[in-house]
Structures are given as C-alpha cells and as structure tokens.
Amino acid sequence: MSLISEGAEYNGALAEPSMASVGDYIALLKPRVMSLVVFTALVGLAIAPGSIHPVTAFTALLCITVGAGASGALNMWFDADIDALMTRTAKRPVPAGNVKPGEALAFGLTLSAFSVGVLGLLVNILAAAILAFTIFFYAVVYTMWLKRSTPQNIVIGGAAGAFPPMIGWAAVTGSLTFEPILLFLIIFFWTPPHFWALAIYRMDDFKRAGVPMLPVVRGEATTRLQILLYTLVLVPLGVLPWPLGYTSALYGAVSAVMGLGMLILAVQVYRERLPSDQACRHLFAFSILYLFLLFAVLMIDRGWGGLIARLTA
C-alpha cells in the first residue's frame, strides 16, 4: 500500500461519508494485544524501586495503552491488503471496508503523537522515548519491513511487544537496570514459540497472503524444532529472576512448574506432524497463561507484596 493510493481513497472518502463506528476504531487498537501490553507494563511499573503517585502511574499506563493501540492501527492501515486474504484478519475494520485506510492512518498517527507527547510532558522523557521507539519498531521495522521480507520477522519484531515493562519501569525510575531488561528478554524469547505455534495451524492463511512466516518458508519440521529450541532458552530465562535475588521462592516455584509445562508442550509440538495440530493449539493457549502467571506472580511478589509491606511497616 502506498501513499499515492491513499490519495485515491481520500477522494472516495469525500464522495462517500464515513460509516465507521466507535467500535470500529476500538477494533483498530487491537484490544486483545493491548491487554497483554498493558498488563506487562503495569508489572514493570509495580516492581520498579521507588515510588510513583497513583495519578502519574495511571497517566503512564494510559499513554502506554494508547501508544500500543496506535501501533496496532498503523499495522492495520499498512497490512489491509494481506489482512483481507487471511481468515483470521479479514473482518478487521479496514479490509471489511468499515474504516478507510486514510482514516486508520490518521487515527494511528494522531494517537502516536498524543501518547508519546503526553508521556514526555507529564511523566518523563525516557519513558516517552522508549514508547516512541516501540511504536516505530512495530509499525515501521516489523510491519513495513520485516513482516514481508524475512521468516525471522516475528523474532526481531517481537522486541516491540517486549518493551512495555521497560517503559513502565522507566516511568517510575527515569532509568533502566538489568531487571527490566531481563523482563524484556523473557517476552522476547517467549514470542517465537507463542506465535510460531499459531503460524503452524494457520499456515494456509499466511501462504495465501504471501507472508513469509517460518513454517511457510522453511517448512513445518524446522519450525517445530525452532519452537523447541526457543523454549529451551525461555524456560531458564523465566526462572532467572529468582536465583538473581529479584524475587522470592514463590516466583521460582511457579516459573519452574510453568516452564516445565511449556517444555512438555514444546516437545509434543516437535514430535507432532500435520494434519494433527492439537499440540500447537495447546502450546499457543498455554504460552499466554505462562506469561500471564509469571508476570502476575512477579507483581504480587515484588509490587503488591512491597506495597503491603510498606503499608504494614
């Protein structure tokens, strides 16, 4: 999609007023993806040392939420042509014709500017800078460049989804240490097994759209091996906050048990072959629970636990 074709769409928009509802614009924000981003950012915010006023914390979270939504809107603007070809995405507002591409672009750019600007003005510059880089990375590096050009697209592009805990941490401290970088690494190595599991059982969709996902380009067997290898890196990384002294044994136990679950499912995925795809579906669903539980326990252990300790002191 080019800006020149956008001009043609705009002329059409003048002739035919928009029928887009508020719900269509909310769908452009990718609410489901946004919820995980907001949750991991909240954890980064909660476990960071020092204090933050609740209103400032709310402002930071709101900006991160809107910024994540903005990058989703920009992604849907650029990917409308391939979204129309895939069952999973064909009903998105732009390919469905509810929102015109130019409207999605304007919406994404406006929200990007406001989220970064407000975060920089009201919270701090470092958090705003990382948010701006995250939006740029997702919309430009991943969506416009990597997604259509390399099977490593979601490995590198996954970094965009890994930044939110760093933004949350930076909002409190105005700096970065190894701890938020470790959270970044956990999400970074979690993304490939999570997304490739989906890519295997949605392979026909990606093939039809011409997206060079790993199972399409390198084949199903290679992808299953890569899922196992990334899970082997992810599991010890997931436990690492405990031996490093960032968390209590509770987190260590939960991350070890959940990691074992990930590993068992990854081995099942490795042994399975299409047309059977049950193990891939199980791994995809379990990986969401894995990340959610790890971060929830981390927040209870360090964030809420710390808050309770402060209140009772």
Added chain:
Amino acid sequence: MSDQGNDKGIVLTEAQKRARRSRSIAIAVSLVVLVVLFYAMTLVKGPAILLRPL
C-alpha cells in the same frame, strides 16, 4: 447559491448521522479526559510540572 438547485452537497443518511454522532461524542470524551489528566497532573506535581526529568 440557489435553494432550488441540485447542488445540495453531501446528504447524510440516518445511519451515517448516527455514526458521526457517536464518533463526535468519543472525540469529546477523549478531549475531556485529556483536560482532566493535565489538570490532575498539575495538582499532583505542582510547579515541578514544568521540570522535564529524564
């Protein structure tokens, strides 16, 4: 411009009017949230609102 001419401009259907109204309300709510946010943050930070720490 004559009232009897054919150039009535774009005439919105009821559905388009409803969609436009709901979008307008959403924009208004967003602006109110933004104003409240800046007001609340100014109360919280006081004069420090003008400082831009990294």
